Amino acid sequence: MSASEIRLDQNLTKAVGQQTDRRLFAAIGYVVLAILAIVCLFPFLLIISSSLTKESVIAIEGFQLFPTAFSLEAYGILFQYPEQMIRAYAVTISVTLLGTITGLLLTAMTAYCLSRKDFKWRNAFSFYFFFTTLFNGGLVPWYLLMVNYLHLKDTMLALIMPMLFNVFYIVVMKSFMSQVPEAIVESAKLDGAGDFLIFIRLIVPLSKPALATIGLFLALGYWNDWYHALLFVSDEKLMPLQYYLYKMLGNLDGMRKAMAESGAVMTTNMPTESLKMAMTIVACGPILIAYPFIQKYFVQGLTIGAVKG
């Protein structure tokens, strides 16, 4: 055998070895990923199944992965007397819309100023914002400011203001806008466009991907917020959806009373456990439905953030 033949032979064995290793690796990979995916998904199946199970069966058999006795009674109750639920939805939708639109506009405007390379003080202002992520006064002074000095308790502003700005979003948006070629801004200036006009006419249209991503992050934050309601809302008319669910999980009796007040007839065999699960589905339903369409924007956002971190 010539030397080159021997080498060829070795390469062949190597290649065959690589092939078996590759298969083994792939097998492990498929199994691990499948297990992780099942673990991630099965709680959702559990909730859906539990919400569709007859209450009397839950009381005896407990929650099951598949409904052993199918029933829509929990949803029936929820939709029979939906006043509170509709009100909670209305609060959440209003807060999400107002907060996202305002927050997005202000975030973009701020990020644009910080991305302007000819703006001398941009580093100073960046640090001014950034410092608030390093150090803060803690919960108490902020809470007292909101409640005792700004009197925002039981107002919709208390649900909107705290999440209007986020330094991380400003940074992500800024790093996106920094990629807009300076020449474009310069030529617009030569044409006599002012800074605000450049922002609205040029930068905003060019930043659509970043705007979509940050907008969705903001909207998700507002939709899922319950914390600021826990701190600032005691008026039932202002309860957002997640906080309503929180209340319901902790205090179903209180909720039943509220339902009775709003016209529901108290029934002794009213479902409780399946009702909690049905309410859980109602609270995250829109997100589960929108999820396949919005997911990629979040991936995009994380990737933009990861580059400039």
Add this chain to the structure above:
Amino acid sequence: MNRRGFWGDVVRYRIILLMLAPAVLYYLLFAYVPMGGIILAFKHYDYAGGVFGSPWNGLDNIRFFFESGDAWRVTRNTVLYNAAFIVVNNALQIMAAIFLFEVGGKWFRKLMQSALFLPYFISWVVVGSIAYNLLNYNIGTVNVWLKGMGFEPVDIYNTPSYWPFILVLIAAWKVLGYGTVMYLAAITGIDTEMYEAAEIDGANIFQRVMKVTLPNLYPTIIILVLLAIGNIFRGDFGMFYNLVGNNGVLFAATDVIDTFVFRSLLMTNEIGMSAAVGAYQSVLGFVTILLVNYAVRRHDKDRALF
């Protein structure tokens, strides 16, 4: 006329400054003004006096916090939980990202990534509801399964020793997809020539992962871990509060600084003390971040925060 100096700049940048004004005022009001409120840590708060009129009481608040034994318990829990989250979350996320990159076709990858990312999108309240479904003594799924296999049911909500495991698992579950996407982005950025070179040198896929992928991920891992360490004194209030709530039986194993401050402020109304604990947390966190940044700067100057 071409004015110079500070006021000249103010005039030149007037539109930009106006556009920045909302954010500047916002952070002034909601971040910088409350920083001044740290003085409450050294005051005995009364409602009549408010922030400024309440009498000073020196270090009484912080002394009370330490002498009650709460300081050690909540600080220990906060740090240990965060340390466990950092190790478990990053290990799982890196593993998932490597497999997602190496295994399966486009369709499979998309499906897996969507499944892993889903828990990130729901609120902690919904997670609390899921935990209730799983862990309830009478009807919880875990106990249904235990009973089905002939075991005694366990009273999870009254047994503190289970909770470190439960909380670490649920935290990992919630952020698995988020971290996986970040690491996947980093892996995708690795130069493919390196893989090809390794393959020509006869490396099998295990060696390639260990010798090419992981070393190339180290900068990302180090940065993400260090950033997480910078937040090691910040407990995830949403998680602890929705999973444990005000269930005092579990506090020895589950109470973190953030839940403690919340309860002191809104349930027991010890305002001065809770302000002191909040300040203690802020200062510890600030010092940690400075140290971490110093470490990052030494490791890789471009990655330093400031």
